[in-house]
Amino acid sequence: MGGGRQRTISPGAEVIPLTVFVAAGHIAVPQAVGEANLALEDLTWIAETATSDDDLYAFARDLSAPDFPESFGWEAINYWEPWKANGKSFFKGGVVPTAVYFEAHAGEAEWDRAVELSDLEMALLRVGLPPIRDLRAAEVAPGPVANVAVIAGDSRYDATRGVVTAPGVDGWSLALTEPPVAVARTSLEELSADHRRFVFDLCGGLIYGFAALGDRWRSAHQAIDVPGYVLYLHTSETVSGESTSVVTPYLAPHARAVDEPVNVLWRIDVEGFADSANGDPHAANLLTGDAVFDLLRVGGMDVEAAAALRDQWRTAKPFLILEMKQARTTLNHLPDPWRLRPSDESRMVAALGRRLHGAGVEPGEYRADDANRLIREHLAPLALETLMEGIRRHDVSEVVLTGMEQLARLMDSAIHQQDDLSRVAANLSTEWDPLTRTAELSAETLQLRQCNEIVVEAALRLLDAPAEAKPITPQAWSGLLAAADAYLTATTLSERMYHQVAPAVINLSPMYELAVDDDSHPDASAWGLRNDELSRAAASVRLYGTQDDDSLQQANEGDDVEGAFQQAWGGRRRRTCSPPSPLSQSGRRSSQAERPRTSPWPKQQHGYVTR
Numbered sequence: 001m002g003g004g005r006q007r008t009i010s011p012g013a014e015v016i017p018l019t020v021f022v023a024a025g026h027i028a029v030p031q032a033v034g035e036a037n038l039a040l041e042d043l044t045w046i047a048e049t050a051t052s053d054d055d056l057y058a059f060a061r062d063l064s065a066p067d068f069p070e071s072f073g074w075e076a077i078n079y080w081e082p083w084k085a086n087g088k089s090f091f092k093g094g095v096v097p098t099a100v101y102f103e104a105h106a107g108e109a110e111w112d113r114a115v116e117l118s119d120l121e122m123a124l125l126r127v128g129l130p131p132i133r134d135l136r137a138a139e140v141a142p143g144p145v146a147n148v149a150v151i152a153g154d155s156r157y158d159a160t161r162g163v164v165t166a167p168g169v170d171g172w173s174l175a176l177t178e179p180p181v182a183v184a185r186t187s188l189e190e191l192s193a194d195h196r197r198f199v200f201d202l203c204g205g206l207i208y209g210f211a212a213l214g215d216r217w218r219s220a221h222q223a224i225d226v227p228g229y230v231l232y233l234h235t236s237e238t239v240s241g242e243s244t245s246v247v248t249p250y251l252a253p254h255a256r257a258v259d260e261p262v263n264v265l266w267r268i269d270v271e272g273f274a275d276s277a278n279g280d281p282h283a284a285n286l287l288t289g290d291a292v293f294d295l296l297r298v299g300g301m302d303v304e305a306a307a308a309l310r311d312q313w314r315t316a317k318p319f320l321i322l323e324m325k326q327a328r329t330t331l332n333h334l335p336d337p338w339r340l341r342p343s344d345e346s347r348m349v350a351a352l353g354r355r356l357h358g359a360g361v362e363p364g365e366y367r368a369d370d371a372n373r374l375i376r377e378h379l380a381p382l383a384l385e386t387l388m389e390g391i392r393r394h395d396v397s398e399v400v401l402t403g404m405e406q407l408a409r410l411m412d413s414a415i416h417q418q419d420d421l422s423r424v425a426a427n428l429s430t431e432w433d434p435l436t437r438t439a440e441l442s443a444e445t446l447q448l449r450q451c452n453e454i455v456v457e458a459a460l461r462l463l464d465a466p467a468e469a470k471p472i473t474p475q476a477w478s479g480l481l482a483a484a485d486a487y488l489t490a491t492t493l494s495e496r497m498y499h500q501v502a503p504a505v506i507n508l509s510p511m512y513e514l515a516v517d518d519d520s521h522p523d524a525s526a527w528g529l530r531n532d533e534l535s536r537a538a539a540s541v542r543l544y545g546t547q548d549d550d551s552l553q554q555a556n557e558g559d560d561v562e563g564a565f566q567q568a569w570g571g572r573r574r575r576t577c578s579p580p581s582p583l584s585q586s587g588r589r590s591s592q593a594e595r596p597r598t599s600p601w602p603k604q605q606h607g608y609v610t611r
Helices: 040-049 055-063 077-085 108-116 118-127 193-212 214-220 270-277 283-298 303-315 342-358 368-392 396-427 434-460 474-499 531-544 551-558 562-569 580-586
Strands: 018-021 036-039 070-072 099-101 135-141 145-152 156-158 163-165 168-175 181-184 229-235 247-251 262-268 364-367 504-508 514-518
Touching: 018 040, 036 040, 036 055, 040 055, 040 077, 040 108, 040 135, 055 077, 055 342, 077 108, 108 118, 118 135, 118 145, 118 168, 118 181, 145 193, 168 193, 181 193, 193 214, 193 229, 193 270, 193 283, 214 303, 247 283, 262 283, 270 283, 283 303, 342 368, 342 474, 342 514, 364 368, 368 396, 368 434, 368 474, 368 504, 396 434, 396 474, 396 531, 434 474, 434 531, 474 504
Parallel strands: 018 036, 070 099, 181 229, 229 262
Antiparallel strands: 135 145, 145 168, 156 163, 168 181, 247 262, 364 504, 504 514
């Protein structure tokens, strides 16, 4: 290491070889067996387009894997783009090719991204911020709004210690209007956690508020020459003798040049703002209306036009909803739960494919009993073995405790997200569908909850077994979740096929890639299941019936979903959710009563019950 320093690698750490090459011009770095090679511009692109904190780790891990075949692909971007698009995996099949050629011109993604960011590039110029090429990060969201990270200052290198101190980063949010508005998210580190969260949310809300003015904002500025607006937020308490407004604007002390943006500082009395806006969705619009009027007047807009925009701002859909709640028995702001990473999910699918290839299973389509036999003899046992082996690498009691903690985090996160979605649906105007997002949230929460429960249940069976003591990290936990998810999927499919409810077909490609699809030609005795319609109907009940922090728990326990079942299926919930009973009574499956199925745990005779 630099400066002759040494560092001890922690036991159980995974070392991924990665070499970054730097040159004065563009270079294409070839890959080598057993290591990942990137040019600096490749690393920069990965940093700009990664969707998870550990994407670089997973990409380098797969690229440097001992069984990765010989390959050719010019720049590393030609590897990165297909890896990211393929479930963050190079190969999902059980057969690894002997050699691979990665098609060139994946760098066209850079051109596509440049087009996507073109409006942001123009907005940055007009508000006086650096161009995209000099930013640390940039993203555009529907609205249209954007968030960027600007490098502040220079890095410092300590030659005696071999340590480089990275420069600071200033965050900005922009409304890509005409003219644009930039709101600074700097200096938040000095604030308390609650004030920092408030200012961060206020910045995000303001840019959506400006973007919502749309054509009225554009037409009102046609008569004046303002390239853009730059807004700084400063938090402080109201000072005696000064304005009692919770939002007080302060103008730049120097005269503005014609080609300079308008710079304005808003002093925010956070406590006063919170007290005034608490429980009132429209309060944020009213509290900031006069400050918006002053902002427009500084830009040279006449009184009548500025007043008209202020009135529209006040009566527009809320851009920020603030509710303060105190609960002695609730831990607020729990960390987010650890998620199942797509790269680990893909690795598990590939492991299943290798199992089938090694067992000599022929590629093709598998239905009904053949598919159930495939699950019972190969897929479910391997998933369970992988889960048990993963748990044994850690202190089993710590696995149980970690699983319980993750379940608490998950439910806390789901409750807050569900409540936020209910408020959004009731008060805000969005370019995305809150109902669709509610259905997605319910599915994601159910999947992650079931996977964590399976991990805990499996660990409880190993409490007295010898185990290793590797640390439990988010990456390691994702591997356990991937195995649990594979086992959950296998046992659920087995139950579906056993009871002939929503029959599925397992497709095994010549490269031993596994895919599960709904059976388009089910047996006449099978029962169809329109799960998407049911999910949206239940999500509608959940979305418009939640009011407080206990909403998700109440929805799980007391929601009346009979209407949703009646609308989706034309039947009652009790009958719809209990297909084995009427089927057996009618005799439609009597000839298949002894059909084997996969139970959730060995030595258990009862079937898998979806929690």
